[in-house]
Amino acid sequence: MAEKIDVDDERDPRLDDFRDLSAADRRPDRPGGRGFVIAEGTVVVRRLLRSRFPPRALLGVERRIADLEPDLAGFDVPAYVTSAETMANVVGFHLNRGVLAVADRAPQPSVREIARAANVLAVLEGVGDHENLGALFRNAAALGIGGVLLGPRCSDPLYRRSVRVSMGHVLRVPFATLAAWPSGLDVLREEGFRVAALTPHESAMPLRELGGGRVALLFGSEGPGLTEDALGAADARVRIPMAGGVDSLNVATAAAVAFYELAGRG
Amino acid sequence: MAEKIDVDDERDPRLDDFRDLSAADRRPDRPGGRGFVIAEGTVVVRRLLRSRFPPRALLGVERRIADLEPDLAGFDVPAYVTSAETMANVVGFHLNRGVLAVADRAPQPSVREIARAANVLAVLEGVGDHENLGALFRNAAALGIGGVLLGPRCSDPLYRRSVRVSMGHVLRVPFATLAAWPSGLDVLREEGFRVAALTPHESAMPLRELGGGRVALLFGSEGPGLTEDALGAADARVRIPMAGGVDSLNVATAAAVAFYELAGRG
Numbered sequence: 001m002a003e004k005i006d007v008d009d010e011r012d013p014r015l016d017d018f019r020d021l022s023a024a025d026r027r028p029d030r031p032g033g034r035g036f037v038i039a040e041g042t043v044v045v046r047r048l049l050r051s052r053f054p055p056r057a058l059l060g061v062e063r064r065i066a067d068l069e070p071d072l073a074g075f076d077v078p079a080y081v082t083s084a085e086t087m088a089n090v091v092g093f094h095l096n097r098g099v100l101a102v103a104d105r106a107p108q109p110s111v112r113e114i115a116r117a118a119n120v121l122a123v124l125e126g127v128g129d130h131e132n133l134g135a136l137f138r139n140a141a142a143l144g145i146g147g148v149l150l151g152p153r154c155s156d157p158l159y160r161r162s163v164r165v166s167m168g169h170v171l172r173v174p175f176a177t178l179a180a181w182p183s184g185l186d187v188l189r190e191e192g193f194r195v196a197a198l199t200p201h202e203s204a205m206p207l208r209e210l211g212g213g214r215v216a217l218l219f220g221s222e223g224p225g226l227t228e229d230a231l232g233a234a235d236a237r238v239r240i241p242m243a244g245g246v247d248s249l250n251v252a253t254a255a256a257v258a259f260y261e262l263a264g265r266g
Numbered sequence: 267m268a269e270k271i272d273v274d275d276e277r278d279p280r281l282d283d284f285r286d287l288s289a290a291d292r293r294p295d296r297p298g299g300r301g302f303v304i305a306e307g308t309v310v311v312r313r314l315l316r317s318r319f320p321p322r323a324l325l326g327v328e329r330r331i332a333d334l335e336p337d338l339a340g341f342d343v344p345a346y347v348t349s350a351e352t353m354a355n356v357v358g359f360h361l362n363r364g365v366l367a368v369a370d371r372a373p374q375p376s377v378r379e380i381a382r383a384a385n386v387l388a389v390l391e392g393v394g395d396h397e398n399l400g401a402l403f404r405n406a407a408a409l410g411i412g413g414v415l416l417g418p419r420c421s422d423p424l425y426r427r428s429v430r431v432s433m434g435h436v437l438r439v440p441f442a443t444l445a446a447w448p449s450g451l452d453v454l455r456e457e458g459f460r461v462a463a464l465t466p467h468e469s470a471m472p473l474r475e476l477g478g479g480r481v482a483l484l485f486g487s488e489g490p491g492l493t494e495d496a497l498g499a500a501d502a503r504v505r506i507p508m509a510g511g512v513d514s515l516n517v518a519t520a521a522a523v524a525f526y527e528l529a530g531r532g
Contacts, residue, residue, distance in 0.1 A: 135516070135519070138515070138516070139515060139519060141509060141512050142508050142509060142512040142514065142515050143506075143508070143509060144508075144509035169512070240409075240526065241529075242408050242409070242410075243407060243408060243409060243410035243529075246404075246407050246408040246435070248408065249404070249405060249408050249522065250401070250404070252519070253401070253405060253518070253519055253522045256515065256519045256522060256523055257522055257523055257526045260506065260523045260526070260527075261526070263507075263509075
């Protein structure tokens with residue numbers, strides 16, 4: 001069971017893992033970032049405790065730490081209890097969710113491991129917006145997608161804002177980096193996947209007409225969309241039929257629609 | 267053609283329509299709000315100029331006003347040209363989109379008018395979050411939904427943040443308020459609609475199994491969902507099949523999935 005420890009002094013060095021979270025050097029994707037995984041709020045902290053990421057410590061107000069006690073059974077980590085004010089002074093901003101957990105990173109599964117366990121995968125190119133990335137993971141979890149593969153110019157799903165927007169599902173949906181691009185997609189084909197690129201282009205086939213089997217759905221960033229290289233490496237191009245005059249959906253929303261279409265086929 | 271007028275002085279009273287936009291009294295849904303429609307950025311200003319909302323004036327940097335000149339043909343409104351700095355001082359915050367337009371509100375169409383022209387409608391109860399509401403309108407426009415009806419406790423789609431998140435589509439997708447709730451849904455049934463309530467409840471039928479014809483999709487707020495009254499007034503209850511352990515999708519995302527499922531049936 002985690003040990004509850006009351007802390008009054010915001011300068012207490014035991015709270016250093018939680019200090020100044022909004023400062024740039026806490027961004028794991030930037031040089032000097034310490035790379036911890038940060039979970040905010042009881043729902044997300046609970047998901048962290050059930051994930052592959054090993055928790056280091058919790059920090060929260062009395063009531064929130066108490067809410068989490070059943071989830072903390074079996075964990076040998078400190079749970080620092082303090083006031084909302086001290087918490088805000090440590091973290092650097094006011095947290096209305098009243099509890100935080102810090103965890104270490106864990107090794108990524110391999111692309112092949114993810115592929116073998118999945119029927120539908122999402123593959124991203126240039127999804128650099130942390131909120132879109134988090135929302136996409138939330139949608140992947142809700143609609144039963146087996147994993148997310150990160151191509152070039154994607155941001156880090158474990159950055160704090162992505163963790164929050166995903167409701168903690170970045171901690172749960174397996175993901176891995178596709179280092180070779182787009183040639184790394186060949187691993188998916190070897191595992192029996194068809195690679196289907198989502199594009200608003202009129203020449204693409206309507207998503208509904210994409211046949212069955214294992215599918216890796218390829219998504220580009222909002223705005224520029226997929227590069228020609230990525231489109232060229234796909235086995236099929238599919239589109240979500242749009243009403244006249246509307247450019248496109250947000251990338252996480254388009255992904256939800258595509259996940260729904262494919263996941264529901266069993 | 268709109269008249270271009272150079273303005274140097276941020277105190278110029280001709281700019282009063284644009285002043286202190288982030289202050290609470292500019293919220294049309296609050297007492298004292300002036301109720302203008304505010305469009306930000308060339309894409310959204312362009313949609314405003316093609317909408318039913320009569321523009322009062324534009325304010326922008328030289329380059330953005332120049333971009334909009336073709337769209338301003340036929341409009342007899344002032345286009346105030348100034349520096350980015352003066353603009354920020356008038357508006358009260360820095361606008362990286364460089365142009366704003368202010369328009370008057372316009373009368374809402376009636377529920378019956380909207381229903382007669384639509385095959386699929388969205389009906390909202392308690393969607394109070396301006397960003398969710400804006401995103402839902404964007405999705406409605408992209409997926410060809412005929413209109414949005416606002417039940418109780420919905421926020422104002424014409425509030426600035428909703429206009430922005432919708433990419434201007436709140437100015438384009440017709441909407442009206444359903445004053446009697448839920449008895450106002452009877453108007454839709456008179457017009458041949460089935461009212462289908464979206465709910466994550468296991469007892470609801472999968473969305474895919476909902477038959478054809480005219481459908482009004484009923485959405486509740488994220489979190490509490492639809493009230494018992496609203497669920498009781500629906501002709502059918504439908505759900506988006508979710509993977510185990512995931513509570514639900516964001517309301518705008520769930521709406522996108524449902525719009526996709528129904529709009530694609532022709």
